Amino acid sequence: MITRRTAAAAVVLSTATVVSGMAFGAGTASAAESLPSSGADYRISSYAGGALQWDSRNNGSNVVVRDWNESSAQQLWTVRDEGNGSWSVKVPGTNNAADRDRGKNTVGAWNYVGADNQKWWLENTSMGNGRAWLLHSVSDSNLCLARGADLNAKVAACNAGDPAQSWNLDRNGATTPPTSGRPTIDLDYSQAPDLGPWLEQQKKTVADYYPTISNLITKGAFAAPGYFKIIFDPKLTDYPAFTTVNPGNGIKEVHVNIGYTRGNKGDTGFLVHEAVHVAVWDSPFSGKWWLGEGLADWVRDYNFQPGTGAQHFGPDSNYDSGYQATARFIDYVSKAYNKPDLAHLLNTTNYSEQIWVQLTGKSAQQLWNEMPK
Structure with a gap:
């Protein structure tokens, strides 16, 4: 989130x-x-x-x-x-x-x-x-x-x-624009010191995977942020984590639910999901939360841990329902219409519903309706 x-x-x-x-x-x-x-x-x-x-x-x-x-x-x-x-x-x-x-x-x-x-x-x-x-x-x-x-x-x-x-x-002759590399990640587990060793381990996994996130979304044309923080937040109780921008210094922070972590120590994917939010530009998703959340789930469920992207969404879901529904939609269109750069193309501020027609000849709703559920 x-x-x-x-x-x-x-x-x-x-x-x-x-x-x-x-x-x-x-x-x-x-x-x-x-x-x-x-x-x-x-x-x-x-x-x-x-x-x-x-x-x-x-x-x-x-x-x-x-x-x-x-x-x-x-x-x-x-x-x-x-x-x-x-x-x-x-x-x-x-x-x-x-x-x-x-x-x-x-x-x-x-x-x-x-x-x-x-x-x-x-x-x-x-x-x-x-x-x-x-x-x-x-x-x-x-x-x-x-x-x-x-x-x-x-x-x-x-x-x-x-x-x-x-x-x-x-x-000409300058080096390739930076692709992010492994980021510097600061941790704050002062509110849950017993989880410090777990978070240190997850930090390495997320840092190792971060260049892949950048490549999937930005294609190396601009650098993803090279520094962010992960913070155990005792006030967070209703979802696993969220990413925000600290208004005082502009640094992105991933706030993590302590209770969720204690009960789900095998889950690194939720931190990878948040690392996608760190890596991509925020502005493309203004007013389209579903697209940002869908891309983050797509990276996690179809790339970081492929094969786990089961259709965990209800019968009333749509392509713009966000999270796993939108992730499944992005994966379907990219494969069925041979658009491997689809996630990258969606990461722009000029997003409009017409992008689906331009790339496939069909509207987003038509594509969702034809997608196997």
């Missing part, structure tokens, strides 16, 4: 610092992240997962998002300062640039003629500890480069808190 971000914490995600923009004064720099080096090659990775990629060197090539691949030349882009605070993003060795289709708001790689719809201005945001950029279209500064739910590049109404519009610009 995960609690929602506090209002104060949510503000941090939406705070933005303009670094370079025609309307806001070109050439000013932010302490968070420097402007790119004009004419250098960069890999441009999405905070919703994956990296920007061109399909071919031909004029009119598709621009898509694919899993980060440090050895792929198709994920290199030449970023060039075109003056007046605008930048072009070109396929290396060609004159083809990321080009916004004014009618469809899609993005392809077309011959660069210096048009405004082929230029972008950069806005540095607080996401990713100040590393993230919004790429505003010069032809309409209210539209920003985005990773579509179908993994095609597009533009959408700018939103500094949207991971699908937030991009890292990593100079």
Whole structure:
């Protein structure tokens, strides 16, 4: 279970610092992240997962998002300062640039003629500890480069808190974006010292599995938090655990039910479920608790301990009932429709019911109805 971000914490995600923009004064720099080096090659990775990629060197090539691949030349882009605070993003060795289709708001790689719809201005945001950029279209500064739910590049109404519009610009030759690795986990079992040895043992299991969680959900395009706390909470009596954000320091905390633990010492899965809440972005699930809980159960029941994801949900359940019902639904769709990256795709703020139609040709309700129960 995960609690929602506090209002104060949510503000941090939406705070933005303009670094370079025609309307806001070109050439000013932010302490968070420097402007790119004009004419250098960069890999441009999405905070919703994956990296920007061109399909071919031909004029009119598709621009898509694919899993980060440090050895792929198709994920290199030449970023060039075109003056007046605008930048072009070109396929290396060609004159083809990321080009916004004014009618469809899609993005392809077309011959660069210096048009405004082929230029972008950069806005540095607080996401990713100040590393993230919004790429505003010069032809309409209210539209920003985005990773579509179908993994095609597009533009959408700018939103500094949207991971699908937030991009890292990593100079070619830089190391792969961090994939989280084993996290540092602090423990507080002062309220149940007899359970300290048990929790120390579970800490190692969770830390060892954490990189797999990150890979399943983020695909390495951004780092899952590298530090969190697990706390035995005597006030928690109605469910095994919950994850929250400490409003004082922004650190994620997993609060654990002491009574549940004493009666279920063989259960590590509930802590893995909470570790999923630690690893993923919170914002995609605002107002869609069922999706966050379903993904956490999917990681636990179909990956960490596969074969345990029995259909422990009632006959009145639906795909949006959360927990095991939604986990079963995610697993069914990913396998029946050969969408192994489905969980990763769902971890975006631009979630809508249309994602199911785009990926399978069917609505979520149709998919649920056809799923064997």
